[in-house]
Amino acid sequence: MRIDEMTLDQLLELNEAICQRTDELKEQENLQALSQLRVGLKVTFETREGPAFGIVTKINRKSVIVLAEDGTKQYKVSPELLKPLHEVK
Template sequence: MRIEDMSIDQLLELNRVICRRIDELQDREILQALSQLRVGQKVSFEAQEGPTMGIVTKINRKTVIVLGEDGRKQYKISPGLLRPLRDVR
């Protein structure tokens, strides 16, 4: 069936199905990114002021709280935007 031939009700149902699938895929990506993070872990990310490093202080369902390297500023970030840093010893 061509989209041009669909009724409003059919289009609305198609929209619901598409939105549900997008939500499922985004949730899967978030869970994958969250599985790579731990509280206390050093991470890097792009902030408004440029590349920034910090420490994960809290992991929420869809966001991560990171304490900036200055020890004062906190960031609430989508886990997919964080890059875990490896410990260099």
């Protein structure tokens, strides 16, 4: 069936299914990202001002608190936006 042939009820039902699936996929992505993080881990992420570096201080269900490398700022970041920094030995 083509979308332009669907009734309003059919479109609303389709929209609900799409929103539910989108939420499920975002939750999976979030859980995967959270599994890679731990308190004390050095991370990097993008801000409006450019790349930022910091240390994970708290992990919540949907966000991570990161203390800026210089200790002047605290960021609340979505876990999927964080990239762990691996120190070179």
